[in-house]
Amino acid sequence: MNTADLGLPVDVPSTALFTDHYELTMLQAALAAGTAERRSVFEVFTRRLPEGRRYGVVAGTGRVLDAVENFRFDEPVLAFLRERRVVDERTLDWLAQYRFSGDVWGYPEGEVYFPGSPVLRIEGSFAECVLLETVVLSILNHDSAIAAAASRMASAAGDRPLIEMGARRTHELAAVASSRAAYVGGFATTSDLAAGFRYGIPTVGTSAHAFTLLHDSERDAFRAQVDSLGAGTTLLVDTYDVAEAVRAAVDIAGPDLGAVRIDSGDLLLVAHRVRQQLDELGATRTKIVVTSDLDEYAIASLAAAPVDAYGVGTQLVTGSGHPTCSMVYKLVARAASADPKAPLVPVAKRSTGGKTSIGGRKWAARRRDARGVAEAEVIGTGPVPADLADRQLLVELIKGGSVLARESLDVVRDRHAAARDALPLSATQLSRGEAVIPTEYV
Template sequence: MSTAELGLPVDVPSTALFTDRYELTMLQAALRSGAAQRRSVFEAFTRRLPEGRRYGVVAGTGRVLDAVENFRFDAPVLDFLRREHVVDDQTLEWLAGYRFTGDIWGYPEGEVYFPGSPILRVEGSFAEAVVLETVVLSILNHDSAIAAAASRMAVAAGGRPLVEMGARRTHELAAVAASRAAYVGGFRTSSNLAAGFRYGIPTVGTSAHAFTLLHDTERDAFTAQVDSLGRGTTLLVDTYDVATAVKAAVDIAGPELGAVRIDSGDLLLLAHRVRQQLDDLGAKNTKIVVTSDLDEYAIASLAAAPVDSYGVGTSLVTGSGHPTCSMVYKLVAREADDGSLVPVAKKSMGGKTSVGGRKWAARRVDEDGVASAEVVGSGPVPDDLAGRRLLVPLVRGGEIVGREPLEAARLRHIEARAGLPLSATQLSRGEPVLPPEIL
């Protein structure tokens, strides 16, 4: 859910300069040649998934819609472009009245995708569609990478709650977007208050080691925290000796203690020891939270441990080794002299080819309802796939029609992932779980 949907007052800056200079120099040349108004179709897709990944996750769609809505060349932006001699006066005049008036279709947020999937399709004049390239790719590449990592971690957690806590490990604005993408991918809460404010994501957090070190003794710190936040709080027990801290925690809060957090050491061994100690002290309902540079593999290794939830930071906000999805934004069709749309595609050597034509996508399923292929075509849609098309309208005639609550994207991802073959959830390296089928 966006800030506007939450009814929160916030100044939304123009997104028009979240672009590369060549988008505007291309625009200038196209205006001069007369081709700028040619009807064009651009598609965002990836030629391959990151190595070892079996599916991708579409995230950032809602942010793309916000960016398109706020893509405006206001006076300060135009003054900058004029001062830096980026484009000529004719182009500046055109930009001053810029509003996207075309159509955008795309995979709904939270859906899974595969190599060649037309994740986003932008239709309009060349001029109004080409300038959106950089901001669209910036959002989709970042958010989808985070959501894919989050999804893998959610699978590894096996239903145990995940807390996003990576704000201090990335750029402050990227941290908010990462929290949103992680929520789409399966995380339940975030430590980031800006994400809570902007997107309504539930936030959590209690104390760090500094709070314990501030006090004369660990018991003093625990007493102060329980007095302030109540017995249901989470106490950090690894500042000094874990066993001593657990005993003090239960002595002070009683068996109603909400949780203890372990942030260092052999998490598997410590989780078992702490669980046994808590049970022996009568705190059978006190939960165990673990943090400490977790990724999907570390989470999976703790599957048999008595851990109740995980906090993940660095690995999550960096895409667990894959901080981008390598998505591209390519012109696939343009208007001919007779008004028809003709396919166009890059055919150069080196693997950077693309497939021309305005495309649709559908997911074929087997007799058990499990996805068996990602079907992509530019001709008529086969009757058996007509009801399984993936692209949905997001913008019609420049008006946003596809905005939805963030919770809808989160639930959609759970459903989409459940519809994939079981091998999709394996953390071992492998090929994309659905083979592309090009019609």
Template sequence: MDNPMSSALLTDHYELTMVQAALRSGAATRRTVFEVFARHLPGGRRYGVVAGVGRLLDALETFRFAPDELDFLRARRVVDDATLDFLTGYRFTGDVRGYREGECYFPGSPIMVVEGTFAESVLLETIVLSILNHDSAIASAASRMAHAAGDRPLIEMGTRRTHERAGVAAARAAYIGGFAATSNLRSGFLYGVPTRGTSAHAFTLLHDSEHEAFETQIASLGASTTLLIDTYDVHTAVRSAVELAGPELGAVRIDSGDLATAAVEVRALLDSLGATKTRIMVTGDLDEYSIAALAAAPVDGYGVGTSLVTGSGVPTAAMVYKMVARQDAGGELRPVAKRSVGKPSRGGVKEAFRRIGPDGHATAEIVVCAGPDATRRAEEVVLDLGEGQDGADPGRSAQRPMLAELVKDGKIVGRESVEAARRRHTEAMAELPPEAHHLSRGYAAIPTVFAGPWGGS
């Protein structure tokens, strides 16, 4: 039976076989540093959004091999007895630093840095990537939709279009990315995401008439409820809705057809009937592009499902987990890097800073070698870039460190609320230059500048 209290088997077979071989060679206890980064922003987008950090910290706490899981590994002969003994007492005792949830990221951003022994760190690769790739993809799509919607609220309603557990995570990520609420009750229960919902077409079809269905819903939920008006004839439904609820009718929802045209007609009809404050909600295969196209329509809010939970065509953030340093024979960390064609990495432990210009907008992501003089070296990079040569006062600029301490000596020290992540994303979006918000395909909104030297064998 699946153990819901353990996250240890949410991993790949080869993670365990690497540990077995490393235990045999004696390298399993070598100190290593792994880094999570994306080589590019998928889909020609201008920025990405970090999400899933809180869920990952939760998963790290439960990354323990339970007796039934060890029995499974033994029965399948996945690893040998020595490795099973190691897994029996597995606990991550290392350090994790990373970008906070809600932050924006760019190509090469060291989104997360995991430091510990090889054996304890490599086991985390799959769960780190599965959570961050999924949640960051959803949050990135949600952020673009929220910007397209402006001050009109968005409701996430895509659980039925994805895996049942993925729907819970998607609702959380969407809320961080700017959505106002979700239809997913589990996400509300676990994370405090506001939940919303009233009725579907089935409720109308259940009753002998649409009039009776509306009357029943209003009697149960009050005049402030949202009535679904496109089961039959929209105009007839609007008249019936206002007749029953009066001008206090909360909202109507349109789920099909030409939404822009329908919204204009419904708005005019509502106003003519005195329901001038009744809001119009639209749903039906929306994405950031269709939301933007509805900007001039008299729409008050959107419900988004399929596009949101699939990352609006980009279901993964394309993040990777690569070793960038390992302990040498003398006990020192030395840079290592992958050199394969098309998939290179930069060796060495890194620090990241976001340069904020005098106008309050980000100008660059600066990545330098970690160490006590990292801040100074980042400042030197700025001078090399020629900041201030355009007449602006470089003294009014700021340099914000991006990596926060999340886990120290195996203890979680960086947990925070979903609300904090949501607020951070609002601040991060305000920090981006205007071109970052374009929906058309393009390059990253700010450059990622690497200042080595980068080592690696």
């Protein structure tokens, strides 16, 4: 596996150290106690959605599959652990042979989820499953948060395309993952070339204010850009005076000017003025792109404006106020002994304080009404009711340590659009509210 495909620097050989210290000390103690090989079931879920959110979006599954496949303790990693005395030699010997050989089931990437939804289920020995906790949560919590924000923004934008342009507002590797998650959530393009290279996401971009300021006049800057990129380019018109810039842009590029971009001011008012001016100048097909710290609420407020596309940065890559989904990775069942044939015993945290969980290996299904609209997220540990047999949500992702299949992002993106469309209409409301459908345990 090429580590560049994981969004990693080329000198990082594996994902094995994307974990917490205590995962390895738990492993050491379990090996010594003879419990490390007990068959175990872990599940990833969230107890609640972020405040005000009505649904979540599963994103990052493809990256999880890559991370599990590339979870290897090679010599440099083992040497680091030995030098720091993180674990003993017996544990280091075990880690040297580590290859995940278990099974993984999960909600298909792009699907929506709700409180309690078992979005991922990892089965295997305790030892091999516990090591994956941190990297799995790191990916799913980040990517699902970004995808959920993107989905809300896409709903607010309607048929108008969204451009992801948040690379400069987050960590360089997080920027690549954010672009991927945004595309899953409904964004059309990204400004990040690394995301385009790794994931095939369409990339766009033309110029910034610096390009205008470089030249002796705004007209000189526009002329240089049009001469290089053609009349179909997008000219940034708010460096100085917007009305004068629009006049110059059409004069230089002609009525076939591709678009103008507005990056400041009262976007609603300025967009109306620019549209009127463009039409009066004969540039009736020239589009208007707006940027400037947009979020889903700002996008919704521009629904009546003559805007053709939105560029979103900071608010997207920070999850629009919710940078994590608070997903957890919990042991829900384990074998009564290390015997491979030993029965599974449900286990769960029972302490007070709101962090309890429900034990047992779970299935999940979504009940729908006669029109095909979702009514409830149904979760159980026993037999699946006959009327929900064809509504089950979990699919097998890894079997015996081998990834079964990988999907293109376009397939995932289309799945999300279909899943969101199957929710009640209130799911797309931006006002604060509870989950749009209840979670029922049977």
